[in-house]
Amino acid sequence: MKALVTGGAGFIGSHLTDMLIDSGAEVHIIDNLTTGSIKNVNPAATLHIEDINSDSSSQIIQTVKPDVVFHMAAQVDVQRSIADPAFDANVNIVGTVQLIHVCKQAGVGKIIFSSTSAVYGVSKKERASEDALPSPISYYGLSKHASECYIRLFHELNGINYTILRYSNVYGPRQTAKGEGGVIAIFMSNLHKGLPLFVHGSGNQNRDFIFVQDVVRANIAACRQGNQETINISTALPTSINNLVHRLNMIHGSAIDVAHGPERPGDIMDSCLDNLKAEQILAWRPKVSLIEGLTQTYEYYRK
Ligand SMILES: NC(=O)c1ccc[n+]([C@@H]2O[C@H](COP(=O)([O-])OP(=O)(O)OC[C@H]3O[C@@H](n4cnc5c(N)ncnc54)[C@H](O)[C@@H]3O)[C@@H](O)[C@H]2O)c1
Structure with missing residues (x-):
């Protein structure tokens, strides 16, 4: 092909x-x-x-x-x-x-x-x-x-x-802070530089990573x-930004500083997608759990 x-x-x-x-x-x-x-x-x-x-x-x-x-x-x-x-x-x-x-x-x-x-x-x-x-x-x-x-x-x-x-x-190795859905890339980069994680709004907003x-x-x-x-x-599983920070804390193994700032225009409060059609039509299902994917991504940024 x-x-x-x-x-x-x-x-x-x-x-x-x-x-x-x-x-x-x-x-x-x-x-x-x-x-x-x-x-x-x-x-x-x-x-x-x-x-x-x-x-x-x-x-x-x-x-x-x-x-x-x-x-x-x-x-x-x-x-x-x-x-x-x-x-x-x-x-x-x-x-x-x-x-x-x-x-x-x-x-x-x-x-x-x-x-x-x-x-x-x-x-x-x-x-x-x-x-x-x-x-x-x-x-x-x-x-x-x-x-x-x-x-x-x-x-x-x-x-x-x-x-x-x-x-x-979408998240994973090679993602840069600039792109859509870059929150994990930004958090990973800050973690490894010893900088606080900056959360826009309350952190209760959900994403489907x-x-x-x-x-x-x-x-x-x-x-x-x-x-x-x-x-x-999608995974069809909502994860709040606060929950994401909690998981990163577990992977990082020591306390992480978090700072909160205002919400940004254009940011959606909650975003989660149904994925039944992908299963029916593409015979596709997500295979990588959030903790597994975050661990792989964390290791990539550490290098
Ligand atoms: N990352 C996410 O969470 C996400 C979510 C939904 C949809 N998408 C879509 O997936 C696609 C890939 O996103 P990504 O996260 O890999 O982003 P990315 O920025 O890493 O990749 C986009 C690529 O397009 C290239 N590019 C940009 N403008 C160009 C132009 N005018 N001509 C030629 N090349 C150009 C960039 O150099 C870059 O390599 C995009 O269409 C994006 O909208 C991404």
């Missing part, structure tokens, strides 16, 4: 690249290294340092003609999306539209799009399921939702095959299943 991973030098994309290469795939990466790093890139992959919006990217896709495109390159910072919505829309919406357009021309067999729980906004249910009406409260959530709509309409009008995966908060390898397995499963479906990828 020939695969293209946009954003393959980033956190999730680099782990996906590793798994694809281990399974014998030929992997090409398009990444402009804004948040990604060459250090993350598997040496067996071909890295094209390009912006997804550039003509050269389009030419690469036309030449490589991948069987499957995992579209992960994005502006991933919620706060930046609020400060600069035009930049966010240009990378996330225009970048996606150009990509799917050229994918059709290049005869790509399938696009697997990385979307987010941020499309739901404030969920009315304890666990948001895929049939909930999207109602984002940040431009990042909005640009991801708009990209999803383009992909669906593109299928209707031009027949491109797709799966949309909406991840909850999913380990990166589980997200990668969902992407691989979507290569063969889930055509024209939108599927949550």
